[in-house]
Amino acid sequence: MATGFRGNGSSSCKYKCDTAANTLQWIKAIADFIRPYSFLINAPVVNFFKDRLWEAVDEEWMECLRKEHVKNLLLIPSGAVQEYWPDSLKKFIRTSKSLALGREQADxxxxxxxxxxxxxxxxxxxxxxxxxxxxxxxxxxxxxxxxxxxxxxxxxxxxxxxxxxxxxxxxxxxxxxxxxxxxxxxxxxxxxxxxxxxxxxxxxxxxxxxxxxxxxxxxxxxxxxxxxxxxxxxxxxxxxxxxxxxxxxxxxxxxxxxxxxxxxxxxxxxxxxxxxxxxxxxxxxxxxxxxxxxxxxxxxxxxxxxxCYNLLSEYGSDNEGVQNGFPMSFGVKSSGLFLGKSGRDLACQSAERWRNLENEGGVHNFELHAFRAAFQMVLYKYYPEVVATFPSVGRQGKALRRRKKREAALSSQCHEDKLEASQSDLIGGLPDNSNAFSHTISDYGSTP
Structure with missing residues (x-):
């Protein structure tokens, strides 16, 4: 789980890497923690829906999170918990946070x-x-x-x-x-x-x-x-x-x-x-x-x-005989830790980006995953020959969404600038600034 939230106890990590023994202890703790959840880590996000993986998640957790407000869900990768959540869920999130590397900025x-x-x-x-x-x-x-x-x-x-x-x-x-x-x-x-x-x-x-x-x-x-x-x-x-x-x-x-x-x-x-x-x-x-x-x-x-750590080649994958990018450490190799492509993608998620999403942005992201999973189920049922070709789906849509978001932000800024310019002209007095005001409207059109 990606972490990095300064609030809510950002210095809660109890592990150190000042000696080889302490580093190996930290590595082992991480490997032991994530191993029971490998079925989730190694699965693409759409498979959580398609393969009904939620049925393997603690029922008490699911019941709690299903009713939770989106803004609190977006804080989970940062290690934030709500006191009324099940004790086992709070322990899971806090343990995850305690195992993460510190992210304090150096002077x-x-x-x-x-x-x-x-x-x-x-x-x-x-x-x-x-x-x-x-x-x-x-x-x-x-x-x-x-x-x-x-x-x-x-x-x-x-x-x-x-x-x-x-x-x-x-x-x-x-x-x-x-x-x-x-x-x-x-x-x-x-x-x-x-x-x-x-x-x-x-x-x-x-x-x-x-x-x-x-x-x-x-x-x-x-x-x-x-x-x-x-x-x-x-x-x-x-x-x-x-x-x-x-x-x-x-x-x-x-x-x-x-x-x-x-x-x-x-x-x-x-x-x-x-x-x-x-x-x-x-x-x-x-x-x-x-x-x-x-x-x-x-x-x-x-x-x-x-x-792009998700693009690291990994020891134990198909490219045997190659000097792999992950892991470099003999200690990690000895722990038997294997992440896989989906796990590396998950590790690259930014807790800060999720935390800074507005409620609407969070819901939109969750909906995208749900609709993408539904589309995958349609492909499996009605177009198995397409699925066999491992098509790349969604990249063009992602680029389009980002472009529209940038355009919307730019349009909003331009609109604010126009209003500010118009207000400045009006404050100066219409008789003395009527030409400037007319010029603003004729250049940019009337404001909506």
Whole structure:
């Protein structure tokens, strides 16, 4: 169960991972707690309805929750309980909360003295939404501070996407950066975007009368199958004196290149010192970064914000013989814990998002699951040949709902802005502001 609610006793966890013994105790407690509920965890949500899984849930719980107000149901993932609920249900929710990792936010000024955020200019932030801009500003400042303290030769942006983070580290913080991604299109976009940014910075440098030969571009490389070995091979490359030249190669090319040739790319005779960084490193990518850090002495630090943990490959599934993303720990393997795809999806649910839903939004979500389950039952009964093809259902509808929600929010904001503008004109006096008021109505139309 996803947790993270600060209220109602957010520091109630009685477990610690300060020693190996305590960590194993915590792992065992989690495995023992969820094992009896594996039939629910491993089932897709629609199966709760289709296969009547509620019949296996405690009758007293079902009777209680069936009558509960939606707002209280939305608080359950956050660990909140109502005193009039059955004792066994309250114990279940509180135990779940006590087993969850703490989510208190660290004070970065305490952890990283001297750390500060630099606001990005419009050239570097072009194409970023507000969320992405904030993430890049914060993470790039942290990475730059750590990389400078370690005197690293280069930063490797793993899963670089369109190169937003790499370009800020390169152009703004003046680090040597290698941006790698599994998609060659992203590598091309990164290189093209870097060239455009370079023109701006080159012009600024020329205006100041300085030389432009110190201007660096992040290198872009494509790894079709990113692995620990591929990342380790990068440790032979030092980008310290690479400047504006663009380089784009594939992981296949790199692995065919001899170790000596890779060392030839180094501009200094010193042992390479790398920092691995990632913003939204998806699925197994975060695990690959951590394993590389452990196995490769040239990698001095890992700074990573992972995502999409539901896409982790899992030990004990169909992909035997592969170095799986979950679990990494021998302790978890020894516990016999297996989550499965549905369990990993459940683990990625955000308690905060459920908690912040309005009553209408909560009901809407519950209805969607119920109608989707009803549709699945129709497919099973009347179209079994369609079910056999494992169709993907609902993604287009989900995207459409999100778009309509954004449009509704934008429309509401525009409406408020128009009313505010009209009221401001009226307050100033109709005789003096009648033209402005008329202009507002003619431009936007009458308000509903």
């Amino acid at each position: 970065l000024q305490m952890v990283l003295p001297g750390w500060c955020i630099a606001s990005l200019n419009t050239v570097l932030s072009q194409g970023m939404n507000q969320k992405k801009k904030h993430e890049v500003e914060v993470l790039s400042a942290i990475i730059s501070l750590i990389a400078s303290d370690l005197k690293s030769h280069a930063i490797v942006d793993v899963g670089a996407g369109q190169g937003y983070l790499a370009q800020v580290l390169s152009f703004h913080y003046k680090h040597s950066v290698l941006a790698i991604d599994a998609c060659s299109h992203h590598g091309n976009v990164t290189s093209a975007r870097s060239e455009r940014i370079k023109k701006y910075y080159s012009a600024q440098i020329r205006k100041s009368g300085l030389e432009t030969n110190s201007l660096r571009l992040p290198k872009a490389m494509t790894f079709h199958v990113l692995s620990v070995d591929a990342l380790k091979s990068l440790a032979n490359m030092s980008l310290q004196d690479d400047h504006a030249d663009k380089t784009s190669v594939t992981g296949d090319d790199l692995e065919k290149t001899s170790r000596q040739e890779l060392k030839g790319l180094c501009s200094s005779g010193k042992e390479p010192s790398l920092v691995l960084a990632g913003l939204h490193a998806c699925g197994d990518l975060s695990m690959i970064m951590l394993r590389t850090f452990v196995e490769c002495k040239e990698v001095k630090a890992v700074i990573n914000i992972g995502c």
